Amino acid sequence: MSRYNPAGMEPRWQSKWDEEGVFCAAPDPDKPKYYVLEMFPYPSGRIHIGHVRNYTMGDVIARHKLATGHNVLHPMGWDAFGLPAENAAMALGKHPADWTRDNIAAMRAQMRPLGLSIDWVREFATCDPEYYGQQQALFLDFLAAGLAERRPAMVNWDPVERTVLANEQVIDGKGWRSGAVVERRELTQWFFKISDMAEELLTSLDGLAHWPAKVKLMQANWIGKSRGLQCTWPLVTPVCGHDGVEVYTTRPDTLMGASFVALSPYHPLIKALEGGNAALAEGGAEMRQSFERGDDREKAILAQMFQGGTSAAAVDAGEKIGYDTGLRVRHPLDPDWELPVWVANFVMMDYGTGAIFGCPAHDQRDLEFARKYGLPVRDTFMALKDPAPVTDRAFVPPKTDRVKWIDHFTGLREATGEEAIDAAIRFIEGKGCGRGVTRYRLRDWGISRQRYWGCPIPVVHCPACGVVPERKENLPIELPRDVDLSAPGNPLDRHPTWRNVRCPACGGEALRETDTMDTFVDSSWYFARFTAPGAKTPTDAATVARWMNVDQYIGGVEHAILHLLYARFFARALHRCGHLPETAVEPFDALFTQGMVTHAIYRSWDRIPDHSRPKSEEAVIIVPRYHYPEEVVLHQQGDKVVALLRSEMKEDKFDPENAKDRDDWLRAYERREIEIIPSAKMSKSKKNVVDPVAIIDRYGADTVRWFVLSDSPPERDVEWTAAGAEAAFRHLSRVWALSERIAGMDPSAPGAGDEGVLRALHRTIRDVTADIARFGFNSAIARLYAFTGILAKSTAGHAVQRQAMMGLAQLMAPMVPHLAEGIWERHGSEGLVVTAPWPRAEARYLAEDTVTLPIQINGRRKSDIVVAKDLARDKVEQLVLADAAVARALQGGTPKKLILVPNRIVNVVL
């Protein structure tokens, strides 16, 4: 009788799997293929418990598919380019390449003990020249296909990272990694023309049946399709070569409510005008600054704080500023109607035409602007019920609401906004002074980064030929090893020789492009590369056709827009360039977005002397101090749990592991407990992190795997608790002990209740199989707990208990593969669990010949009866009326009604 010993068992089975090559994804034409992929990690150097959850989920799917006879591809790699390596280089004096390689080695070493069913032969890192060289080849193909281009553009400049960011990488006006407020700059940059595919990327979302609706919705919102009218408002007096102002609107039906035209401070006409108008130039510059630095927003927040309120509404209001340019335009529907042209800080150059017409009655921003500067407010429609002119709130009903129109130019009287918009576009197109236009919020993907540690963009700048693509035979364009990372800016710009090349076209002296690609490019096609990681072309036609699509993709919901949208674009671009079959333009058949692992935060408050104040005063500052979970011991005190610092207890010679000591210590130092802040996202600064390596060392990989799948549904966050991890370990120990007990049974001893155990086993097989298929891992585990309980109490004979134990091991195998192999071996089974065919639930054990029929009285359950399945209605009624609880309720009377749902339920209505 041996004890459960994961430390001894787990490495042994891992070697065994390696020796047998069970995870090697050699194409097997006799089996259906199945490609499982988890989003690959950034090699930060340490695995995170969130990684463990992510990869364990993928592993359950992969192992289950392996057992159901699939040819499984389950690879792993590293998203290895990116800024942290450069930062580390500066901080540690270590080359980014070395830092990255070391981190990869460290993380691989931390991941391998998890026993994941990964084909490690396919492993690669995006910083391998073999990988990024192929990416450069793709870039050249995209360029040739018109999918990439170089052009000047206003870009988001992150002053901390000293590079530009894509729109998707700017969150709340701040860089997604640095958190710095981004500035706007005009730079010549490389773009992928993702906006050309906006419509396709939007409509194809409908076909993604196995994607979460939430992710599809987020993408649809991001693409942001709108239909509207674009029309010219002629200038009364042409100026600076402009005859009129192009305006885009989604509400052409409200054209008669116009009160002014407003231009973005970046509008070309404003820039042209500023030359001759000092006041305008000053005002325009001020407004642009407010865009760039968010100045007025910050000021507003500050003002609010000093006045004691920080309501989001007040801050969000954002003061509207404008200058009257003095120009006037004619209304497109009425040449006699002249309107003023303003420049306004709330008009964006990036959307529409950078010019709007203000309709204060039906737009809150325009109303605020009009009220501030005394511009007219004209109602164009009113509510059917209680029509009233607009005063301090713009009237903006949903476009599907019917409203009453005031003297509408299309002749409408009562109509919805939608109908009015359609009518207005038709009307204006008929008059020839405007056209219906569909627009998208999605803009092109700027991929240029002024950084070292990324994939070089393979083009050359030639004084004679201009921008020339590199020749494919010269790829990969490798990053130079000898770079100076100590100074700010792009080290490739400063490199003495790397830039100097011959022009691929004319052979003259030329300069290499020094921008590198956004790291999201690296992760936009790795899934395709995994199908043939050694190919001399980006993909290999036959193998990519065999393995694509990814059948199940798993990752965090934080990539719902960025990564997944780029990957969808890339798949289409790859297809156009002949690297992916058409069937793979949507590369991920099914997507699962898993929740985070969270943990409570332990915080105390330290009083430290405040040296900035004169000594005479009571000068202390109270600062928060956070504690790692392992520094804290939890103690049950009455009905509440308190956290105590182990180190403090030890200093006072108390044993933190001893409950009585904890009690004594608490009594002696009553107020030294630590605040417990409920579950939050793990964060290093709050120290609420758990180290998977430490947990694996303590309990084994199977316990960690079991735990991260337990309790919470996988799409939701799971709270890591020490008690939960203990419970997982105890359970696995009990399963092992049960297996030992059964192994030690007398094989010939008779037993009782064989049938019941087998029924329970087959029900469990049926239910666990269904649960795994629908990602209900927490439910599957609950059922395995329940079945373990039944087996543990069973008095069945040895043969049946052994069979049940083996079935249990198989069902547990995707979650706790090492333990399952151990049990399998202990009971003398052939081969490995991992390659054994998945058990089948047999119909004869699932069929029931009796049913327990709950009896409700007036809809509330009062009793139940056991009857033969499909028993005749009148027989059931007799039994129901004879039931003690029913008789008591009837008190000799007859029920008003008796509802009988066969084999399901009975309801007696009094």
Added chain:
RNA sequence: GCCCAGGUGGCGGAAUUGGUAGACGCGCUAGCUUCAGGUGCUAGUGCCCGUACGGGCGUGGAGGUUCGAGUCCUCUCCUGGGCACCA
């Protein structure tokens, strides 16, 4: 502000098409075992009344549909997420 997802015991959470609410785990209570304690085992555990038999209430709140509602409908409150001067 707009859009989306959720609110179920002390806690994490179960609950096919409307059909026994609270599976399973944690915690707690009692007992047993070992014992200095933890561990292990057995039983109990939604709330209220009742010694018990039993009864009443109960899935954020208020209404509604139904023989029957966690599930469907209307309104409302709260929490989390996404987007946001997008014209």
